[in-house]
Amino acid sequence: MNHACRATYSVGETLVDCSKCGHLLDIAYDWSRVPVPGSLKQFESRWSSRRNPLDFSGVWRFRELLPFAKDEQIVTIGEGQTILQSSAGVGKYAGFQTGKLLLQYEGLNPSGSFKDNGMTAASTHAHMVGAKVAACASTGNTSASLAIYSSTTRLFETIVFIGSGKISFGKLSQALDYGAKTLQIQGDFDDALRQVRDVCAARGIYLCNSVNPFRLEGQKSIMFRVLEGLNWEVPDWIVVPGGNLGNSSAFGKAFTELKELGLINRIPRLAVINASGSNTLYQLFEQHKIRWNSGKFDEAKINGFFTQMDSDNRRASTLATAIEINRPVNLLKCLRALEVCDGVVREVSDELVLEAKAQIGAGGFGCEPASAASVAGAKLLREQGVISPSDRVVCILTGHQLKDPTATVAYHSVDPALLSAAATEDDAYATMLRKAGVTQTPAANRPIVVENKFESIMQLLDRLSL
Ligand code: F0G
Numbered sequence: 001m002n003h004a005c006r007a008t009y010s011v012g013e014t015l016v017d018c019s020k021c022g023h024l025l026d027i028a029y030d031w032s033r034v035p036v037p038g039s040l041k042q043f044e045s046r047w048s049s050r051r052n053p054l055d056f057s058g059v060w061r062f063r064e065l066l067p068f069a070k071d072e073q074i075v076t077i078g079e080g081q082t083i084l085q086s087s088a089g090v091g092k093y094a095g096f097q098t099g100k101l102l103l104q105y106e107g108l109n110p111s112g113s114f115k116d117n118g119m120t121a122a123s124t125h126a127h128m129v130g131a132k133v134a135a136c137a138s139t140g141n142t143s144a145s146l147a148i149y150s151s152t153t154r155l156f157e158t159i160v161f162i163g164s165g166k167i168s169f170g171k172l173s174q175a176l177d178y179g180a181k182t183l184q185i186q187g188d189f190d191d192a193l194r195q196v197r198d199v200c201a202a203r204g205i206y207l208c209n210s211v212n213p214f215r216l217e218g219q220k221s222i223m224f225r226v227l228e229g230l231n232w233e234v235p236d237w238i239v240v241p242g243g244n245l246g247n248s249s250a251f252g253k254a255f256t257e258l259k260e261l262g263l264i265n266r267i268p269r270l271a272v273i274n275a276s277g278s279n280t281l282y283q284l285f286e287q288h289k290i291r292w293n294s295g296k297f298d299e300a301k302i303n304g305f306f307t308q309m310d311s312d313n314r315r316a317s318t319l320a321t322a323i324e325i326n327r328p329v330n331l332l333k334c335l336r337a338l339e340v341c342d343g344v345v346r347e348v349s350d351e352l353v354l355e356a357k358a359q360i361g362a363g364g365f366g367c368e369p370a371s372a373a374s375v376a377g378a379k380l381l382r383e384q385g386v387i388s389p390s391d392r393v394v395c396i397l398t399g400h401q402l403k404d405p406t407a408t409v410a411y412h413s414v415d416p417a418l419l420s421a422a423a424t425e426d427d428a429y430a431t432m433l434r435k436a437g438v439t440q441t442p443a444a445n446r447p448i449v450v451e452n453k454f455e456s457i458m459q460l461l462d463r464l465s466l
Contacts, residue, residue, distance in 0.1 A: 011068055014129050014204075016197075016211040023332065026253075027068060027213045031261060034067045040224075040232045040263050058082060059120050059221040065257065066121065066217040075123040077152050079116035080221055082108045084229025084394065087363035093356075094375055095382035097389045102235070103365055103375075104226050107400030111174060113368075114222060114247065114398045115145035121218030122208045123149045126156055131206035135199065137161040137185075137192035138209075139243070139322045140171025141399055146208050147178035156206065161185055161192040161199075166321045168368070168404035188315060190327045193244075210246030211329050219250035220257075226394050227264070235268050236391040239381075241373040241398055242272040242281050242345070243323030245334035252337020268394075270341035271387075272334065273348055273377030275370070277436070278316035278324050280305075281334065282347040292335035302331070319350045319407055319436045322370035322399060344386060348376040350436040354411045358443035361408070366401025374398075406432075412444045 005021035008028075017024050037043060043062060046055040054060040054071060058080020063071070084102050091101035106114035119142075126134050134156045136142045143160035150158035158180040162172070164187070175182050185192040193209060200207040210216060227234065240247050248270060255267040274282045284290040284305060290298055309326060316326040328334065337343065348356075350369075356379065357372035374395035381387040401408060410429040417423060418430035419439050426434075433441075450460050 011125075012129060014131070014206060016207055016213070024211055024330070025213045026333070027217050029067060034064055036064045036261055036263075040227060040258075043224075043228070053078070057120065058225055059117050059218050062221050062224045065224065065254075066220060068214065068217060069124045069128060073124060073128050074120075075127050075149065075153055075155065076120050077110050077116070077149060079109050079120050080225065082106050082222075082225060084226055085365060087360070087365060090360055090363040090365070090375060093359045094379040095389060096378075096391075096393065100390060100392055101375075101378065102229070102392070102394045103360070104222065104229070104394055104396045105365055105367075106222065106396060106398050107367055107371070107403075111141070111145045111148040112170075112400035112403055113141040113145065114219065114396070115141045116148070117221050118210065118215035118218040118246065118250070119145040119149050119208065121214045122212050123153065123155065125212075125214040126206045126208070129206070131156050133157045133159065133203075134206040134208050135159040135161065135196050136208040137189060137196040138167075138171075139163070139189050139324060140167045140175075141322055141403070142209060143180060143182070144171050144174035144178070147175045147180035150180065151178040157181070159183060159205070161196045163188040163192050166324060168321055168406060170403040170405060189325050190316070193327075193329065209329070210244050210249075216246055216250040216253060216330075216333070219247055220254035222247070222396065223251050223254040230392070234264050234266050235394045237269050237271060237378075237387055237393040238341070238396070239271040239273060239374045239378045239393060240396045241320070241323050241370050241377075242274050242334070243278075243325045243328065243370065245272070245281065245328040245330035247396065247398070248272045248337050248343075249330040249333030252333070252340045256340050267341055270337060270343035271377055271381055272338065272343060272345045273373040274345065275318035275320045275323050275353060275373060276347040276349050277318035278326055279347040280309075280326050280328055281331065282345045284331070285335070285338065285345040290335065292332070292339040294339075295336075297332065297335060317436075319432070319438075320353050320370040320373055321404070322368060323373065344381065346377050346380055348373055348380060351438045351440065352376040352380075354407065354438060354441070355443045357408070358411060358441075358445070360397065361401060362443070362445075365397060367397040368399040368401060368403040369407050371396070371398040411438075411441055413447060414441060414444070416441055416444070
């Protein structure tokens with residue numbers, strides 16, 4: 001995807017970066033050879049043939065828009081049954097007019113996160129090239145997703161590389177339960193990704209991180225379903241958490257292609273939200289003003305940024321562990337998406353992420369911390385006047401609440417007094433939250449301790465007027 005390098009490779013190859021220019025590869029189609037429907041509405045006809053697994057899949061029912069595989073090669077486990085929801089409470093919290101803030105709830109996927117949209121496509125390609133072993137590095141969701149595809153289809157074995165310490169138990173338990181060989185690298189996600197890339201190259205193992213361009217093809221479908229949820233109308237804004245920047249890159253590609261194909265008449269704006277403890281994109285885009293610039297990006301400045309990061313030994317740190325990433329591999333593709341979508345980037349603190357998460361939960365849509373960065377970011381952009389209260393905004397809820405129960409329980413149960421600067425005592429939750437800079441929990445729903453006595457419970461209910 002280097003603008004100057006026109007090297008092409010066939011769909012049967014398993015490269016992730018270009019052997020000529022070293023940048024990541026992009027999937028390009030000759031649309032004149034694909035029977036793309038004349039309007040997006042025509043995809044609705046597939047709703048009546050949902051017994052066909054390809055029409056049932058929320059990814060492959062749009063298969064003409066990611067036409068790299070033959071129907072019989074497609075590997076699907078029913079991913080993408082996700083919906084666009086509105087929550088009056090969450091919309092009000094973020095400062096929007098009723099019905100204007102919508103939540104694309106990707107936690108409903110088989111492994112509980114948006115990753116399945118991409119993993120069905122990567123698994124399909126792995127199957128096409130006859131891969132016997134697949135691997136990924138992960139903050140937890142990619143590994144859960146790869147592991148579920150491997151265990152349900154039995155097409156390949158799986159090795160997952162995770163950093164030590166930070167992975168949430170929900171996600172770790174999935175990789176273990178689905179039978180993936182799980183390697184805990186003594187390092188963080190950025191280290192694990194570097195290792196898995198080298199190991200895959202050395203051993204000929206199929207790599208399933210979002211450096212794999214087929215992953216992004218599948219993730220385009222999240223935007224197709226958003227449009228479907230809006231009766232094929234284009235929203236004003238898409239707001240998405242940014243980690244390794246695969247989603248944002250895929251969304252930009254989806255809209256670019258839909259516009260080129262004449263299937264939409266305008267492209268929504270894109271807001272990518274970093275956690276402030278892992279804010280490489282925010283720093284590069286908003287502070288150093290790095291732009292895609294039609295492919296003529298300032299590579300020396302980007303390299304200088306990472307060299308400085310290494311020499312300062314700066315490590316990502318956030319309670320939104322899914323996006324605890326300092327070296328986003330899809331940085332350039334994301335810069336391109338930001339250009340196409342007239343995008344913005346913001347950072348949000350862990351305190352605001354957890355508050356937004358509790359509000360989303362109270363609205364009935366449990367999500368994990370990283371996902372709530374989208375709503376926290378939409379709220380911030382509303383307060384800054386970048387997004388108007390009447391704009392139609394779609395926040396992507398990337399992962400399910402049960403992925404990371406520890407963060408949720410810590411937020412709701414911690415004694416607020418232990419978070420104040422004057423606190424002298426501590427407990428495990430307070431330590432965890434204070435380390436992340438959380439000083440208050442205004443949206444907490446604290447459990448109430450009560451004696452194991454009928455009268456005491458009744459008295460409590462009286463006090464609570466229940
Ligand atoms: N939200 C969740 C729940 C995630 O798991 C991730 C990434 C992101 C957001 C960020 O998405 O990378 O496309 O910008 N998780 C990866 C993993 C890194 O290993 O599971 P992105």
